[in-house]
Amino acid sequence: MAAAAAIAAVILGLLALRAWQxxxxxxxxxxxLGTARPGGMVNVMGRVAPQDEVLxxxxxxxxxxxYRTVVxxxxxxxxxxxxxxxxQSAEEDRVDFVIEDATGRVKVLVDGxxxxxxxxxxxxxxxxxxxxxxxxxxxxxxxxxxRSIRTEKETFIEIGDLVxxxxxxxxxxxxxxxxxxxxxxSKAGSPVFVxxxxxxxxxMEGYSSRFLGYAITAALMLGVAALCLGISQMPTPxxxxxxxDRTLKPLQRVKRPSAD
Numbered sequence: 207m208a209a210a211a212a213i214a215a216v217i218l219g220l221l222a223l224r225a226w227q228x229x230x231x232x233x234x235x236x237x238x239l240g241t242a243r244p245g246g247m248v249n250v251m252g253r254v255a256p257q258d259e260v261l262x263x264x265x266x267x268x269x270x271x272x273y274r275t276v277v278x279x280x281x282x283x284x285x286x287x288x289x290x291x292x293x294q295s296a297e298e299d300r301v302d303f304v305i306e307d308a309t310g311r312v313k314v315l316v317d318g319x320x321x322x323x324x325x326x327x328x329x330x331x332x333x334x335x336x337x338x339x340x341x342x343x344x345x346x347x348x349x350x351x352x353r354s355i356r357t358e359k360e361t362f363i364e365i366g367d368l369v370x371x372x373x374x375x376x377x378x379x380x381x382x383x384x385x386x387x388x389x390x391x392s393k394a395g396s397p398v399f400v401x402x403x404x405x406x407x408x409x410m411e412g413y414s415s416r417f418l419g420y421a422i423t424a425a426l427m428l429g430v431a432a433l434c435l436g437i438s439q440m441p442t443p444x445x446x447x448x449x450x451d452r453t454l455k456p457l458q459r460v461k462r463p464s465a466d
Contacts, residue, residue, distance in 0.1 A: 310380025
């Protein structure tokens with residue numbers, strides 16, 4: 207138990223460290239792309255441009271470089287079954303892209319990137335979830351849960367969107383005299399790799415909450431590990447250092463003669 211709690215504390219501590227590192231990168235001022243230098247962590251902003259391939263978002267039908275489509279179902283419960291929301295299906299795809307401004311172009315290698323994006327599209331709610339398969343005594347049929355609400359949500363990065371990217375820069379300084387970016391951002395060697403279209407304050411708040419949550423939970427796990435270790439070190443009754451003489455007989459009281 208102590209070992210499991212200690213391992214959990216270490217993992218949570220590493221997650222807290224990454225959240226703290228993300229905060230430090232977010233605090234950096236996002237200057238023009240031409241000021242970014244390779245070899246270190248950067249916080250840059252630019253407009254999205256295609257590199258080699260372009261995606262099409264399934265619901266909105268927009269040309270994009272990233273999309274995530276989620277179908278959520280909310281069931282309306284009763285006294286015995288409380289309401290709940292669950293993800294029925296999710297689809298995601300991404301391709302490498304370029305961000306650019308008047309000072310240069312930088313390529314973003316999206317493998318391993320964490321996307322923190324606004325919801326671009328929410329499809330109207332539909333009553334009733336997808337049909338469910340049932341089988342009883344060899345008979346099969348489908349039914350619809352008319353008490354549930356099905357919602358489709360889609361997030362995407364459209365061509366021309368303004369995004370902020372935090373990660374490690376590689377290559378050489380950005381240039382404006384070539385279509386091929388000389389600098390690229392990637393997950394390699396980077397504790398944080400985030401692509402977002404949200405305001406800086408909102409992203410900072412999210413990582414601050416993560417840091418506090420991970421740090422507090424890690425401290426609690428350390429406390430549990432220390433408690434379990436302390437209990438395991440307590441001597442058992444068989445190892446009592448004070449021997450007990452079990453040969454002693456109970457005291458025999460002398461009966462006094464009665465007054466009669």
